[in-house]
Amino acid sequence: MTKPRVGVVGTGWWAGTAHLPALAAHPGADLTAICEPKADRAREVAARFGVRHVFVDLADLLAAEVVDGLVIATPHTTHHALARAALEAGVHVLVEKPLTTSAAEAFDLVDLAESRGLQLTVGYTYHHTPAAAFVRDAVREEIGDLVCVAAQFNSATQTLFGGGDDPGEPDVPHPMTYADPARSGGGQGHTQVTHLMGAVIWTTGREVEEVFCYQDDRGLPVDLVDVMAFRFAGGGLGTVTSTGTAVDGQPPRHRIHYDGTRGTVFHDLATGAATLVRAGGQRVECPPPSEGPAYPVGAPVRAFAELLAGRGTNRAPGDLAAATVAFLDAAYRSAASGRAERVPHRGDANH
Template sequence: MTAPVRLAVIGCGRIAQIAHFPALEKADGIELVAVCDPAEDIARAVATRYAVPAAYSDPRQVFDDPTIEAVLVAAPDRFHHTLAADALTAGKHVLVEKPLCSTVEQARELVDLVDRTGLVLQVGAMKRHDAGMQFARRFVTEELGQVRTFTAWYRIGDLRAGIEATLFPRVYADAGVRQVEAGFKADRSRYLLATHGAHIFDTVRYLAGEVTSVVARHRDDGTDQAWQIILITDTGAIGTVSLTVDVPGQPSEGIEVFGSDGTVRVDTHFPFYRRASTVHAYSAGRTVVPELVDGDAYERQAEAFAATVRSGGRPVPDVRDGLAAVDLIDAVAQAAETGREIRC
């Protein structure tokens, strides 16, 4: 049998505690051997909860540990580039939370570093590992024909907080750290565009193709933020993306792709329901709605990462996919700020 990948998690904050640790506990092919967080009490608490043998407060302790093969970078976005680069330099494979990093320049540096080291870097756009999304990808490739147009939406409703309170486990947190992070998120529009745009733009590329042109408008109503975007792909398909945050109502996410021979609609559920996306795929006079029961995309992405580390091949999504998502985030921001069409 193949030995499990010995993994350390760097960053024990909210996303790590609510998503990654529960997934890693179940994932095949992974042995969680260390956690690391600058707040020592948080690192120790998480290590105790998940019976992890080592709790570090300095990432260098992870990078210097020869028994650790790979790291999951779950620290805030602004640390992704440095931590991923240091891990690769230390000979560790990397699974890094989306977005890959904060700037296009940083993303290009990571592309170069992956090429030089030959190590695995997988971006944590976990929706590529959603079983419904993967079904839709196969349908687009095999039955939909030429992609002609698409519409995608990503809506964070104001009911999300109550849903999270019901679904999430207790989260160990440091009040001082939360206050610092709130300061970095004060540029609300840029933060929301990056953290949520990383998902929807990756989904667009996954199902509709490479984007070559962007037109965007942004509306700022304080806590409510909205972007309406027109995208053109390299094959000439025309699509729209609606990204709205903290609007009244339920969260909602999905994409509908129209081709020459068929149509597919993907409705993606809030990930902590642990449900695969609901898919309606139409071609040749019939609609298929697959029944998909494996619904933990975070677990599936960890297992895919471990399989790539052990068996080789291209991680999904890889560092170049991460670069493309950051490039699209930047292009949408430029288009909204200038009112011009931006070429990608």
């Protein structure tokens, strides 16, 4: 297919400000359908972006056979059921991160997509930057054996995770989508740590064997501060720190350091820059992008359309996203149990 037909399930903040505008403007995609249970919202969004087919139920959309691919941009805990229905109908799927909120559900989607010969990809925006490609090559080819990874992500999510009444404006984040564990599955971990570990696992191509996690909700209904220590399968250690307590004027800290036996890589996700330091001190720089944002919000759906058209590769494949979910699954269990927890792997007999 040269111009795949793509639909979007969910028309909330992120779909309305990232996915839908990018698809509508992309010459390589035909934005054909919207699925949104709030009929008035669905019609308004369809009119705004020139979408022909409007549905309030996913089953009706799938039965109409008007899409080749679907973007799932709904609350975290709904991802599995919606993505599974699409895959069972023979439709390729991009799921907004996190892929799911449990390892078993994530592995189920990967298995199903592979069995049907379908593409499953995840909305990890940082993967679609020049710095991400530079870092991946440097970590895999330049720094020798991976010894240690240190990752940090701060953000101002405290108000969002505090809950309260949702605003009337749909194109802004709705606190109850994130503050209600029944919808979000968790707080800083599923919303922000997923960025870091999604990048680490995609960059290294390595799964994590075991993780110990401390969490602090600071009186909120979901975790706000996460500190994790982990061990890679096959050797190498890592740490993750993430807090949602950033204040106005505080510079973002979204960064990952990879230390190897022959060098180090510094990845600044916030600026889109990276540096390789080889043994002996030689530095190789990947500067921030000269054009376009460091966080290209429309890139995942454009890449999804190109993937379906046969013009691109899967930059955020389901199997690596599932390994990220498995890491978070074990981290949340560790925070509850007070001990290190084994990270489930897709090859386990009872995943």
